[in-house]
Amino acid sequence: MPELLSLLPQAFIDGLLLGAVYAIVAAGLTLTFGVLRIINFAHGDFLTVGLYLTYIGATSFGFDPYVCLVFVLPLVALAAAFTYKVLIAPTLLDPEHNQVVVTLGLSLILQNLILTLFTADVHTIPSRIAARTLRFDDIFVQTAALGASIVSIIVCLALFWFLRATELGRRIRAAAQDHEAALMCGVDVNRMYLIAFCIGSGSLGLVAPLIAPFNYISPGVGSNFTLTAFIVVVLGSLGNLVGALVGGFIIGVVEAVAGLTTVGSINLIVTYAIFVLILLFKPEGLFGGRRL
Amino acid sequence: MSAPLLQVLGVSHSFGGLRAVSDVSFDLYGHEILGLIGPNGAGKTTLFDVISGFLRPKEGIITFEGGDITGEPPHRLARRGIGRTFQIVSPFPDISVLENVVTGVVGPNRRVGNVHKVALAVLERVKLDHRASMLARHLPLPEKKRLELARALGSGARLLLLDEVMAGLTPTEIDEIMTILSNLRKDGISLLIVEHVMRAIMSLSDRVVVMARGKVIAEG
Amino acid sequence: MKLVCNLLIGAIVAGGIVTVLPVYGQHIFILVALYGSLALAWNVLGGMTGQISLGHAIFVGAGAYVATALYLQLGVNPWIGFVCATLVGGALGGSLGYIVFRRQLSGVFFALVTLAIAEMARHAVSNISGLGAANGLAIPPQHGLANFQFSKTGFCYAALALLLVVSLAVIAIQRSRLGYVFRSIRENERAAAAVGIDVIQGKVIAAALSGALAALTGPFYANYVLFIDPESMLGIPLSIDALLFAFVGGLGSLFGPLLGAAVLVPLTELLRGLFSSRFAGIHLIAYGVVLIVVIRVAPQGLWGLMADLIARRAK
Numbered sequence: 001m002p003e004l005l006s007l008l009p010q011a012f013i014d015g016l017l018l019g020a021v022y023a024i025v026a027a028g029l030t031l032t033f034g035v036l037r038i039i040n041f042a043h044g045d046f047l048t049v050g051l052y053l054t055y056i057g058a059t060s061f062g063f064d065p066y067v068c069l070v071f072v073l074p075l076v077a078l079a080a081a082f083t084y085k086v087l088i089a090p091t092l093l094d095p096e097h098n099q100v101v102v103t104l105g106l107s108l109i110l111q112n113l114i115l116t117l118f119t120a121d122v123h124t125i126p127s128r129i130a131a132r133t134l135r136f137d138d139i140f141v142q143t144a145a146l147g148a149s150i151v152s153i154i155v156c157l158a159l160f161w162f163l164r165a166t167e168l169g170r171r172i173r174a175a176a177q178d179h180e181a182a183l184m185c186g187v188d189v190n191r192m193y194l195i196a197f198c199i200g201s202g203s204l205g206l207v208a209p210l211i212a213p214f215n216y217i218s219p220g221v222g223s224n225f226t227l228t229a230f231i232v233v234v235l236g237s238l239g240n241l242v243g244a245l246v247g248g249f250i251i252g253v254v255e256a257v258a259g260l261t262t263v264g265s266i267n268l269i270v271t272y273a274i275f276v277l278i279l280l281f282k283p284e285g286l287f288g289g290r291r292l
Numbered sequence: 293m294s295a296p297l298l299q300v301l302g303v304s305h306s307f308g309g310l311r312a313v314s315d316v317s318f319d320l321y322g323h324e325i326l327g328l329i330g331p332n333g334a335g336k337t338t339l340f341d342v343i344s345g346f347l348r349p350k351e352g353i354i355t356f357e358g359g360d361i362t363g364e365p366p367h368r369l370a371r372r373g374i375g376r377t378f379q380i381v382s383p384f385p386d387i388s389v390l391e392n393v394v395t396g397v398v399g400p401n402r403r404v405g406n407v408h409k410v411a412l413a414v415l416e417r418v419k420l421d422h423r424a425s426m427l428a429r430h431l432p433l434p435e436k437k438r439l440e441l442a443r444a445l446g447s448g449a450r451l452l453l454l455d456e457v458m459a460g461l462t463p464t465e466i467d468e469i470m471t472i473l474s475n476l477r478k479d480g481i482s483l484l485i486v487e488h489v490m491r492a493i494m495s496l497s498d499r500v501v502v503m504a505r506g507k508v509i510a511e512g
Numbered sequence: 513m514k515l516v517c518n519l520l521i522g523a524i525v526a527g528g529i530v531t532v533l534p535v536y537g538q539h540i541f542i543l544v545a546l547y548g549s550l551a552l553a554w555n556v557l558g559g560m561t562g563q564i565s566l567g568h569a570i571f572v573g574a575g576a577y578v579a580t581a582l583y584l585q586l587g588v589n590p591w592i593g594f595v596c597a598t599l600v601g602g603a604l605g606g607s608l609g610y611i612v613f614r615r616q617l618s619g620v621f622f623a624l625v626t627l628a629i630a631e632m633a634r635h636a637v638s639n640i641s642g643l644g645a646a647n648g649l650a651i652p653p654q655h656g657l658a659n660f661q662f663s664k665t666g667f668c669y670a671a672l673a674l675l676l677v678v679s680l681a682v683i684a685i686q687r688s689r690l691g692y693v694f695r696s697i698r699e700n701e702r703a704a705a706a707v708g709i710d711v712i713q714g715k716v717i718a719a720a721l722s723g724a725l726a727a728l729t730g731p732f733y734a735n736y737v738l739f740i741d742p743e744s745m746l747g748i749p750l751s752i753d754a755l756l757f758a759f760v761g762g763l764g765s766l767f768g769p770l771l772g773a774a775v776l777v778p779l780t781e782l783l784r785g786l787f788s789s790r791f792a793g794i795h796l797i798a799y800g801v802v803l804i805v806v807i808r809v810a811p812q813g814l815w816g817l818m819a820d821l822i823a824r825r826a827k
Contacts, residue, residue, distance in 0.1 A: 039620050090808065096619050097564040101759060102807050104566075104752070108800030112793030219793075227631065230624050265635045272632040276611065279625060283615050344706065370708035378706075384699035386764065395696045398689045400708030440703075447707040
């Protein structure tokens with residue numbers, strides 16, 4: 001037991017770093033699902049696409065992963081726009097399950113296309129810019145991970161402010177809450193949805209180069225995030241970006257600490273158990289408000 | 293005067309800070325058509341939603357056939373004999389007209405003889421029997437409204453709440469529905485009707501309740 | 513009545529076909545019957561009641577592991593194992609349904625919770641040595657009716673019998689009051705409540721029935737392949753298969769899911785045979801494309817397309 005206790009601080013920090021990644025992935029999802037009610041099961045796969053674009057930039061052109069941000073972000077945002085126009089927009093008024101199935105199909109296509117093109121080999125792309133590991137007493141922190149965490153917090157808070165305080169953010173929320181009323185106020189509802197979806201899913205184009213230096217890359221890596229992202233979104237209350245941040249940290253820490261006491265992959269069970277418990281006892285999430 | 297079929301006593305409901313229905317009271321008797329009129333936003337549909345169990349009133353009591361039904365969920369009210377139609381017409385679109393009514397017949401889960409026979413009889417009452425095998429989504433609007441009516445009748449409703457059932461109909465179609473509705477009253481079914489078509493509601497109704505801004509302002 | 517007669521005739525014809533199939537063909541036959549049963553079970557909840565499950569593997573896996581564990585550790589007869597499997601599947605389905613539906617959460621949460629539970633089970637079983645962990649459980653080969661282990665041909669008939677049982681169950685549900693309850697929930701929940709239907713109870717029952725029927729395929733697979741492991745019995749691919757075959761075949765029709773399995777299972781085996789492991793993902797890309805195409809272009813699925821074609825020819 002004492003040995004476990006001594007490992008606890010490192011696990012806690014690891015959990016926070018992991019949680020920051022969950023948070024920023026969930027931030028985009030809470031915008032597209034929480035606010036717009038668009039169900040996108042391929043959310044995590046946009047991250048995979050971004051990671052492989054970064055991989056191409058790093059291996060074929062010798063760019064540092066962070067430099068790849070310059071082209072990865074716009075490309076992923078473009079992919080999001082294309083996805084919205086072709087797959088999402090036509091199903092907005094359909095029964096819910098159409099979006100589930102259509103985005104599920106997209107996820108299958110993206111994952112397996114990448115598998116076919118790049119094989120299942122796992123890659124990592126270390127960065128030359130952030131290559132050090134900081135040490136605080138007995139705790140080790142990779143600078144790349146720390147950088148990603150800081151950016152994650154900034155992005156979540158920035159998106160929170162964007163939705164609350166800017167004109168565009170208000171229009172997006174209006175469009176999402178009541179189409180007809182928004183139309184009458186001169187809001188271009190379709191355009192608002194497109195912009196919001198591109199921000200929400202395109203944000204993964206920002207996340208990818210950030211996490212490439214310390215997160216492994218494989219065809220299924222993004223989709224592993226999808227279910228967890230949904231859980232974080234529900235935990236933090238739909239549409240709440242501060243909730244996504246807090247929820248992400250909670251899940252990250254819980255997973256990391258649970259990983260200390262259990263063997264194998266059992267710690268993931270804890271995340272799913274939390275999900276079931278939330279649905280049972282507090283489906284509106286930690287920050288309450290919006291009906292599910 | 294016999295006991296009222298439906299009693300609404302001091303019912304209030306609000307959405308957040310907005311008082312939609314405020315201390316509304318009235319009685320409805322058997323074999324009676326009661327009209328509910330008032331401007332848009334007067335709280336009529338909210339009151340309907342409360343009476344039919346889709347909303348739980350913040351204050352007040354509702355009784356039906358002498359029993360307290362306040363706060364009971366819609367499906368239980370339907371089993372007691374309260375049926376309704378919706379402002380946005382809501383048939384079951386991807387099943388046939390006959391199956392729509394059969395759903396109404398079997399919904400309340402009580403013993404009914406030959407289900408299909410009962411359903412067809414109901415369709416005859418609303419003059420939709422010739423459409424029995426058509427998919428509900430292909431019906432024109434007035435027939436969709438009659439289908440909703442038929443479905444509620446099939447469930448054995450003794451009190452029907454009709455929410456703007458004449459909206460969007462031509463004068464001829466309105467006359468057709470008026471005939472059907474007064475025939476229903478002759479058959480012993482009571483109706484609570486929300487309507488904007490004045491001539492219809494005035495000639496059909498035995499009595500009228502007027503609402504504005506959530507309150508009853510006149511009755512008679 | 514006519515439908516049941518057609519079904520029995522179809523079963524007899526299929527039984528006849530079994531005798532002339534080569535061994536590999538018989539294997540495909542069994543898979544089609546198994547996946548078809550699973551897709552039919554999925555559709556009770558999916559197509560009939562309109563609630564999409566993304567984790568139906570949980571029922572298959574629960575059935576497989578319960579029956580196999582009982583057999584290996586307590587010597588419980590596989591036939592009783594089937595009964596236990598279906599009871600567990602039903603209880604699981606009902607519980608999951610209750611958790612989500614009593615709060616009137618939207619359908620996507622049911623999809624998410626089924627996915628989460630299936631993944632939870634997969635990780636849990638992978639780490640429980642008593643259940644074979646990631647290495648799985650092997651069933652010792654022991655031919656005999658009592659052990660539910662037969663020759664290939666025998667399994668064909670057994671699979672046909674399973675398919676028949678599930679099909680009859682689905683027909684019975686469709687014809688009963690439950691069928692009307694389920695369909696009205698799919699069509700319009702408010703209107704359903706207004707005619708006396710307890711929507712929450714209906715959804716929970718649908719989930720329970722769907723789980724109970726799906727769970728029957730688990731023990732069958734276990735006794736046929738003589739090996740189960742978390743990947744094959746609780747993995748996401750299995751859940752996607754259930755959904756895929758039902759969608760492609762046609763959600764709104766009773767036997768569309770069976771048609772979907774009958775078309776896609778042989779096709780998948782064919783594609784898998786053609787491509788090396790590098791291109792292992794190609795049939796999944798095809799699945800993804802097919803799903804999107806069906807939703808956008810032909811939501812009534814293959815069965816619906818067939819019905820349209822026949823109706824047009826009749827004119």
